Amino acid sequence: MSTSTASPPRPTPPRPAPARPRPARLGAADVVRVGGSGLRSRPMRVFLSALGIAIGIAAMIGVVGISTSSQEELNRKMATLGTNLLTVVPGQSFGGDQASLPDEAVGMISATDGVESVSAIGRTEANVYRTDHIPKEQTGGIGVFAARIDLTKTVRIDVVDGRWLNAANDRYPSTVLGARAARHLGIFEAGPESQVWLGDRWFTVVGLLAPNELAPELDAAALVGWPGAEDVLGFDGHPTTVYTRADEAAVEDVQSVLGATANPRSPNEVEVSRPSDALAAKQATDDALSGLLLGLGAVALLVGGVGVANTTVISVLERRAEIGLRRSLGATRGQIRTQFLCESLLLSALGGIGGVLLGIGVTTGYAGYQGWPTVVPLWAMGGGVAATLVIGGMAGFYPAVRAARLPPTEALAAS
Known part of the structure; x- marks a missing residue:
């Protein structure tokens, strides 16, 4: 009598762990929108910080514009007088x-x-x-x-x-x-x-x-x-x-x-x-004074950058609950860091654009009073805005990194 032997049951392979959902990506428009909402929630503080940046840029644009307008007037006179x-x-x-x-x-x-x-x-x-x-x-x-x-x-x-x-x-x-x-x-x-x-x-x-x-x-x-x-x-x-x-x-x-x-x-x-050599020497003296005033404008710009950093740091401290909630909902450190860095850049850009417009106004008014042609170099305007973005990026980097490193549980507990 033949006996049949049952084959041992095959082991059940372990089920693969469910894939961890990837965090939603923030587009450029989303980053700007989120950063802008953070600025709109503190209008007076944002205005004062942007004003500090604007004063520094306006000083620099005004010095360059007035010096260039004076040089253009001298060139015009020299073309007439020879x-x-x-x-x-x-x-x-x-x-x-x-x-x-x-x-x-x-x-x-x-x-x-x-x-x-x-x-x-x-x-x-x-x-x-x-x-x-x-x-x-x-x-x-x-x-x-x-x-x-x-x-x-x-x-x-x-x-x-x-x-x-x-x-x-x-x-x-x-x-x-x-x-x-x-x-x-x-x-x-x-x-x-x-x-x-x-x-x-x-x-x-x-x-x-x-x-x-x-x-x-x-x-x-x-x-x-x-x-x-x-x-x-x-x-x-x-x-x-x-x-x-x-x-x-x-x-x-x-x-x-x-x-x-x-x-x-x-x-x-x-x-x-x-005689034209004396006029050229006078212009060289004016250029030296313009260099000094540019230095003062750079100091004012740095002071404005400190104001931007201060605003961003306070924003991080005040919005720890928001940071913790976003982290618990899946936001990455990079997204938090990008959000606050974007806020700092937007704040600096507002100050830079306002400073360029203010500097153009000052140059136009002074040149008109003196009877000079109004000349504001494009490189000065572009450089002013670029300088504000650099200052804003440097000022907002540390607060953005600090916000990104804030643990979600600690942030929610502190709220």
Whole structure:
């Protein structure tokens, strides 16, 4: 009799553990929406923190914008006045006395290669007053100069009222006043009714000049015709300033020979200068001051970044219950960290955009007040916003990491 043996039961394989659900992913729009809701819950604190960032950015944008606008105004003036004007003035003699230029200086300079035009003025001993009742010692700093008819062509002076000296009036008691001299004497229009007491007699003001950056000495001057100064004021005929307009390509060559040309016997007693160099030096000084102000703006920006960090840290402490609840519902540390970092970046971006707009407004207002063109470089605006984002990211990194490391149970228990 055959017996059958039952096969042992097969062991049941263990069931695989259920897959852990993957946390929902937050899109970029979701991150921005969640970060924005955190900012909307504390509007006053957000406003004050953004204001700190905005002040720093506005200071930097304003400094760059005003400096650039000033540079643009200087470039515009230089394009009008030219950088090829040279001046020749007498220096000091070997004995320390005031030297003088020879009467032939203008003619000798005009014969030099590369010279386009030459003109001159000569200081007289006369004084000018508003009336003949003012004491002679109260000159007001106004000098009386003999001037050649071609001075406006060489120096490029603008006559804002009346006319310049010409062959019909340069021998008679007629004068043209510089801008500051006219303001000091109270003369606001030229004409037969405008009279000044000059050299112990009345002179008619036939013209008023606009300010000139390259020849500021003319702003405080009363200019009379060269022949009239010799006949009426006892002018000795020696020029005290010779203005030379050189060809653009030959400025350096002309400048190097002007001293010897103006006074061949004593070239060491002649001083030659280029007025545009003084304007360039002034601009360099303004740039140094702008650098200092930029540093102050950077400090203000860092202070604003500290305010952003403070706001984000307080937000983490106040919202521990929210963090614990989100963690218990499956939010990852990375999502929590991204949320708070996004809040910090949004807060900084608000301050940066507001600061750029405020800086543009300040630049526009100041440039308009000065009569300058308004220029705000695009790199300054873009750099301002980028700087705020960098500051915001650095300021919000630690609070975001701290929020992400907060255990859910601890966060819920602390609530």
